Amino acid sequence: MSLGFEIGKMCIGGENICLNGNLGAGKTCLTRGIAKGLDVLKEYPVTSPTFTLINEYPGRLLLIHVDCYRLSDPGELLELGLLERDKNDYVIVIEWPEKIKQYLLNDFMDIFIEVKDEIRYLELVSCNLHLQSFIKDL
Numbered sequence: 001m002s003l004g005f006e007i008g009k010m011c012i013g014g015e016n017i018c019l020n021g022n023l024g025a026g027k028t029c030l031t032r033g034i035a036k037g038l039d040v041l042k043e044y045p046v047t048s049p050t051f052t053l054i055n056e057y058p059g060r061l062l063l064i065h066v067d068c069y070r071l072s073d074p075g076e077l078l079e080l081g082l083l084e085r086d087k088n089d090y091v092i093v094i095e096w097p098e099k100i101k102q103y104l105l106n107d108f109m110d111i112f113i114e115v116k117d118e119i120r121y122l123e124l125v126s127c128n129l130h131l132q133s134f135i136k137d138l
């Protein structure tokens with residue numbers, strides 16, 4: 001969660017962050033940290049969007065939290081206009097992103113979470129220059 005906080009603080013808008021990891025790896029927990037770093041008020045607790053697909057939280061930037069676990073048709077998300085807004089005033093965090101990565105055109109950061117013996121190992125990767133410098137500064 002503290003890494004999420006640092007990530008949230010550094011966001012300037014337009015970041016797409018994909019969270020990869022097994023059930024219970026801590027993706028939603030990391031998202032809570034990001035929300036905190038984006039100054040999302042405590043009145044808006046981050047919950048798992050598994051059943052809602054998308055939750056939005058107002059903060060310094062709007063946090064759009066997407067969970068594709070139950071997504072059967074990526075078109076559903078595109079219909080919601082997710083990728084068509086003015087990019088600069090929001091940050092998108094995606095759990096189970098495999099199904100929609102192709103639509104992000106390499107313009108995203110991957111965070112891989114692996115849990116071994118109750119220790120969490122995180123790997124951060126991106127093809128996008130802004131996000132690469134972002135990772136370096138963490």
Ligand SMILES: Nc1ncnc2c1ncn2[C@@H]1O[C@H](COP(=O)(O)OP(=O)(O)OP(=O)(O)O)[C@@H](O)[C@H]1O
Pocket residue numbers: 001021022023024025026027028029030048095120
């Ligand atoms: N960094 C952490 N340290 C200790 N416990 C953690 C950490 N991150 C998550 N957990 C615990 O692991 C459990 C699952 O976390 P979380 O809901 O964030 O996982 P998830 O990856 O979002 O799962 P799902 O795939 O079901 O959405 C929670 O009970 C949480 O308390």
Ligand SMILES: [Mg+2]
Pocket residue numbers: 027028029048049095
């Ligand atoms: Mg989750």
